[in-house]
Amino acid sequence: xxxxxxxxxxxxxxxxxxxxxxxxxxxxxxxxxxxxxxxxxxxxxxxxxxxxxxxxxxxxxxxxxxxxxxxxxxxxxxxxxxxxxxxxxxxxxxxxxxxxxxxxxxxxxxxxxxxxxxxxxxxxxxxxxxxxxxxxxxxxxxxxxxxxxxxxxxxxxxxxxxxxxxxxxxxxxxxxxxxxxxxxxxxxxxxxxxxxxxxxxxxxxxxxxxxxxxxxxxxxxxxxxxxxxxxxxxxxxxxxxxxxxxxxxxxxxxxxxxxxxxxxxxxxxxxxxxxxxxxxxxxxxxxxxxxxxxxxxxxxxxxxxxxxxxxxxxxxxxxxxxxxxxxxxxxxxxxxxxxxxxxxxxxxxxxxxxxxxxxxxxxxx
Numbered sequence: 001x002x003x004x005x006x007x008x009x010x011x012x013x014x015x016x017x018x019x020x021x022x023x024x025x026x027x028x029x030x031x032x033x034x035x036x037x038x039x040x041x042x043x044x045x046x047x048x049x050x051x052x053x054x055x056x057x058x059x060x061x062x063x064x065x066x067x068x069x070x071x072x073x074x075x076x077x078x079x080x081x082x083x084x085x086x087x088x089x090x091x092x093x094x095x096x097x098x099x100x101x102x103x104x105x106x107x108x109x110x111x112x113x114x115x116x117x118x119x120x121x122x123x124x125x126x127x128x129x130x131x132x133x134x135x136x137x138x139x140x141x142x143x144x145x146x147x148x149x150x151x152x153x154x155x156x157x158x159x160x161x162x163x164x165x166x167x168x169x170x171x172x173x174x175x176x177x178x179x180x181x182x183x184x185x186x187x188x189x190x191x192x193x194x195x196x197x198x199x200x201x202x203x204x205x206x207x208x209x210x211x212x213x214x215x216x217x218x219x220x221x222x223x224x225x226x227x228x229x230x231x232x233x234x235x236x237x238x239x240x241x242x243x244x245x246x247x248x249x250x251x252x253x254x255x256x257x258x259x260x261x262x263x264x265x266x267x268x269x270x271x272x273x274x275x276x277x278x279x280x281x282x283x284x285x286x287x288x289x290x291x292x293x294x295x296x297x298x299x300x301x302x303x304x305x306x307x308x309x310x311x312x313x314x315x316x317x318x319x320x321x322x323x324x325x326x327x328x329x330x331x332x333x334x335x336x337x338x339x340x341x342x343x344x345x346x347x348x349x350x351x352x353x354x355x356x357x358x359x360x361x362x363x364x365x
Contacts, residue, residue: 051104058103065098094327102331107338110331118154125149153312155332159339162313165230166295166302166347169237173294176238177245178287182275184246185253185283202243206301210236210308229311236305241298248290252283288355295351299344314340 066089074082088096102110128149136146153161184191213236221228256279264274280287306315318336321329 055103055105058101058106061100062098062103065100069096069098097327099325099327099330102328102334106328106331107334110328111335113328114155114332114335118156121152121154121157124151155317155336158313158317159343161311162302162306162315163343165234165306165311165313166237166298168230168234169241169298169302170295172234172238173242173245173298174291177242177290177294178249181246181249181287181290182253182279184250185256186279188254191250191254198243198246202247204240206236206240206304207308209239210305213239214309229309233302233305233309233311233313236309237298237302240301240305241294244293244297245287245290248286248293249283252286253279255286256282284358285355288351288358292348292351292355295347296344299340299347303340 069089070082070085073085085096089098128151132147139146184194210232213232217228217232217235221231260278260282261274264278269277302313303315303318305311306313307319310316314336318333321332321336
């Protein structure tokens with residue numbers, strides 16, 4: 001009887017607290033739904049809104065260009081020509097389509113076309129490699145350079161060329177800016193002596209750096225078989241982008257806590273030990289902030305430098321498509337724009353991840 005009473009009390013108690021349990025569960029579900037809406041649904045809605053606005057704007061510009069072409073045909077050649085122009089445009093004939101801002105669907109089609117083109121070119125490369133395999137083996141035995149494929153690079157090939165160039169420029173900036181920044185940070189006299197040089201060269205345009213590097217490299221590589229366009233490109237990228245790392249390294253080193261420096265003196269550490277065990281670990285947050293900025297600047301200026309240096313890469317691809325003027329050229333340029341932006345974002349995320357692993361303070365995005 002006693003056990004039965006306890007069971008009844010437990011049942012009644014549970015029934016008494018059941019609304020509160022339901023309320024708590026409901027509140028938790030509500031919070032989860034709000035978090036899901038903010039983190040997942042809102043970004044999806046923003047993408048959808050962006051695509052709608054893009055499609056609407058592209059349609060409006062298409063109609064404006066179409067009406068202008070028909071009006072021009074009417075003015076220049078008469079009503080019959082205007083009717084023929086309208087019929088040609090509405091038929092979808094590529095030869096008479098208005099060349100304006102492409103729609104999202106056209107950009108997606110251009111993206112698939114570029115991938116298909118890459119597959120075709122990759123097949124040609126593989127066939128060429130098989131064709132000259134025996135000849136290249138003989139040339140290698142004779143100490144001669146192998147015969148390489150010299151056909152048109154694909155869009156994907158140009159992406160990898162740009163990545164190779166930007167990483168080479170970034171490493172050049174790293175190896176120049178960090179040691180100089182450490183020296184400037186350690187010596188206030190040296191820092192004040194060369195500050196004017198940094199302030200003058202830091203805002204110089206990439207075009208000017210490219211021309212300066214071109215003057216020097218053209219002379220030094222005269223008669224050489226090296227790829228001078230690649231050398232010019234990555235050196236120009238490095239010189240344009242290194243200033244943020246140089247300044248941040250100098251600031252990080254000069255702002256190291258004096259107590260750490262005094263401890264190094266008490267322990268009688270050598271200069272190298274003081275730099276690598278005390279100064280650099282304390283300066284890493286500012287140094288990596290500078291490196292993130294340097295990598296972002298390097299990726300931005302790379303496009304302009306590749307364009308001017310006629311170096312294979314995304315900059316050259318964009319310029320060639322602009323000059324080509326084909327019906328899908330605008331769509332391919334938009335594809336390149338998205339690829340450039342996505343790669344730039346990923347490079348920044350990679351640098352941020354590395355920074356979190358090697359620094360004591362967490363850098364926020």
